[in-house]
Amino acid sequence: MDFFGTVMAPFRWLVSAMMAAFHDGLNSIGMPAASGWTWTLSIIGIVLVVRAALIPVFLKQVNAQQRMRLLQPDLKKLQEKYKGKTDPLSRQAMVQEQMALYKAHGTNPFSACLPMLIQMPFFFALFQVLSGISTTAGQSQGVGAMSAEQVMQFDQSTIFGAPLSASLLHGVGGNQLSVWVLSIVMILAMTAAQFITQKQIMARTLSDEALASPVMAQQKVILYSLPVVFGVGGIVFPIGVLIYWTTTNLWTMGQQFAIRWDRMGP
Template sequence: MDVLAEVLAPFKWLVSALMVWFHDALSGLGLPAANGWTWTLAIIGLVLVIRAALIPVFLRQVDAQRRMRRLQPDLKKLQDKYKGKTDQLSRQAMAQEQMALYKEHGTNPFSACLPMLIQVPFFLALFQVLSGITSAARQDQGIGAMSHQQVVQFDASSIHGAPLSASVLHQVGGDQAAVTVLTVVMILVMTAAQFLTQRRIMARSLPDESADNPLLRQQRMFLYVLPLIFGVGGILFPIGVLVYWTTTNLWTLAQQFFVK
């Protein structure tokens, strides 16, 4: 756990520094410093910066999806070649030839997950920052680039009665019903966006005639498993983390529809 903390330390500082910068900028424009919506907009600003920085990665992802679509006929031929062969040597040979095809076309079946994987350390860092807000406020401490005063402000801030640092399973004050309702609404939005995004990725990666292609099973796994993971895990996330993940999922969905 100490190793994870050391790895995430620079990400925690960067995440908190961006939040503080956006918060101070919004406060300078006249928004109340201790208001929950000011901090919510600061989190959304954090998402916009991270996702804008990942645009080159996303464009490479789209190119990989195109390449994946082009290699489907070769994968189908490979599947037919080894159809009915279940011995160990045949399975190994098929796996090696599949890897050679992926290398030849400059893609792999997991290329669609790259932007999400790059976001994981930022997501975990934000989770640690927001989960530690209440404890830091009580212990007269700051977190990352956030001063103790800003930690106290964030701990006291809420939207619609739901504290940004609260989760369904970790109540830190405010209205528990509001926390539950807001959590459910954002989980539904972010999982729906995740589902539609994966549908779009499948449409780009797999040609219409590839219904019996084995790659389809992998894509279907992402289609149903990823929204399920974030849906179930959402009850553990503070409201502020749900704001982050809902915003980033909506950004991803918009990119998939508008980038040709």
């Protein structure tokens, strides 16, 4: 096992254990064990657990955003100080003074990325679990904490005729049109939700002057490129992974709207 596989092993086991536990719980209240909707709700259950655990991180992110807004007058003065100075030394000095301001106020321009970065191991773990299901189905083998029977049930489960283990590039039986339609709809939904969330964060915390600064220009490239990266990457993600990422992006967008209206007003 390579280094990445070793690091991801406990996350794979945890994700598979949560999915199996939610599946067994839903089955115990009468939902069919092999139903795609039972497994879909199990994946959504993973999102709920992970995102609930990240609420303290999200609140810290909100506090960092509020400190970023309080920092705007100082940033504006700094930008006025270096206005019209485009030589490399001046630009470097401006960036250094800007980072010193962020440190003094206990915030940084990349705080918006933290919840996403924390979620990435769970996202990759789910991808690996579903990929493992696709390769071991029919071999009477379990995957992580999932039994061989659960692996078979998941591999055979569908929603709207599309297998949860299928992707745009790797259809696995079922209705291929359903796979394409469902995948494209979720890719568009998760990309749109992620883009709207980033726009909310930046519009709420930064002035136009701050957005024009070199540091924030770099952050804008990162934040706005992520939806594109995940949108393009969505063509290889199994539908089960798309369900996870679409749900978590909608959760994030909802959190941002709740904070916006609750703390800042319309």
